Amino acid sequence: MDLLNTLVDKGLRRELPTRDEALAVLATTDDELLDVVAAAGRVRRQWFGRRVKLNYLVNLKSGLCPEDCSYCSQRLGSNADILKYTWLKPEEASQAAAAGVAGGAKRVCLVASGRGPTDRDVDRVSRTIEAIKSENEDVEVCACLGLLSDGQADRLRTAGADAYNHNLNTSEGTYGEITTTHTYQDRVDTVQQAQAAGLSACSGLIAGMGESDADLVDVVFSLRELDPDSVPVNFLIPFEGTPLGKEWNLTPQRALRILAMVRFVCPDVEVRLAGGREVHLRTLQPLALHLANSIFLGDYLTSEGQAGAADLEMIADAGFEVEGADTVTLPEHRAHVAAAGGCGSPGGGCGSHDAEDTAAQGAQGCGPCGSADQPAGPAEEPATAADARTDLVAVRRRGAGTDLAPNA
Secondary structure, eight states: OHHHHHHHHHHHTTOOOOHHHHHHHHTOOGGGHHHHHHHHHHHHHHHHTTEEEEEEEEEEEBSOOSOOOTTOTTSTTOOOOOOOBOOOOHHHHHHHHHHHHHTTOSEEEEEEOSSOOOHHHHHHHHHHHHHHHHHOTTOEEEEEOSSOOTTHHHHHHHHTOOEEEOOOBSOGGGHHHHOSSSOHHHHHHHHHHHHHTTOEEEOOEEEOSSOOHHHHHHHHHHHHHHOOSEEEEEEOOOOTTSTTTTOOOOOHHHHHHHHHHHHHHSTTSEEEEOTTHHHHTGGGHHHHTTTOSEEEOSOOSSBOOSOHHHHHHHHHHTTOEEOOTTSOSSOHHHHHHHHTTOTTSTTOOGGGOOHHHHHHHTTOOOOOSOOOOOOOOTTSOOOOTTTSOGGGOOBOOSSTTSSSOOOO
16 A cells, blocks of 8 residues: 555654544555554564563552543542552552562553642652662653642652653543543643653553544644653543443454554654553454554553463564563664653654654654543444443452552
8 A cells, every 4th residue: 555655654764644644544444454554563663673661550549539531430420340549658559569570561650540749749659669769770660640730740750750641632622522620731731841850751542432533643643742752542441430431432453553543653652552452452462562562561550451471471472572671662862862851852852853864863773641441433333332342341459459469
């Protein structure tokens, strides 16, 4: 296909596709799916080889959130039967993180429900970061605490945080239909605060909330402009007891097309296969490794994931390898910019590299946060609730905040 050849050429040069090209990826047919995966896989291998980065979630505070995000099982008014607990102690969080590190996780993501942290909360999380780093000095720590106030990103950075996650989730035009207690711009501002503090920015999306193809392209293009180092792609897990509890809009094929589109638009960014992969990709999960270079290991915030051992077997069987702690995840040009103060800092950023620069470097190989508990396009019939594997939606009952061992 001429479209795919064009997109591969642009991806290898880190050149932004057109909106029409991105929309065309989502409109491809199932007969063309393997061609789409192969093309996007070439771009993935150019910048990340066959490495897969493992990430591990630790839910520091679960449930009881005052925000009304429609997709979230921890939202205000949620009737989802999830675990609810207040802040884990630093030693408890460190113990939970150790399970992920033992399973091969290179990054630990510390998540807390709520609108955003108080200064006392930042102190608490800072102590947790220090406890984790004292036991595993090489592990990356990403905080995910909601909307940040002035100075809080700097304090997290000083405490040893390496990154901050805050997802855009959906397009600016439809954001008000998903959440009313904060704005899309609030989220953008928080990501930019993290970047300004020198934290590696992590920001992504949730697919399957009833959005159009245009909405998906809008949010991914916005992410390209915001220029985070990591883009998690979540697929909605429709939790009973939430407003989106009956939104079963994804097929495995559509999920792969979405991942391919994200890879073409953000070619040299850590694209992370996040919440909902087990529910929506199911047996096609190994194909997604040709598109995403990063996954979450084990369980999510309030839902159970695939067993960590099964994740490792899947990676090996698909011909990929787990990325080691001594390997820099990002390509050299991005890692250099990030080290200088964040890839999204003024004057930097992957999306702004010019053609000569990209050609020269082409041989070197983009709760209120990371809510990993989470429509079909015109080229296919939408999935229906009758087709959905609702038996795969399992509420988390193990790991941090419980008496049962974590699934890592």
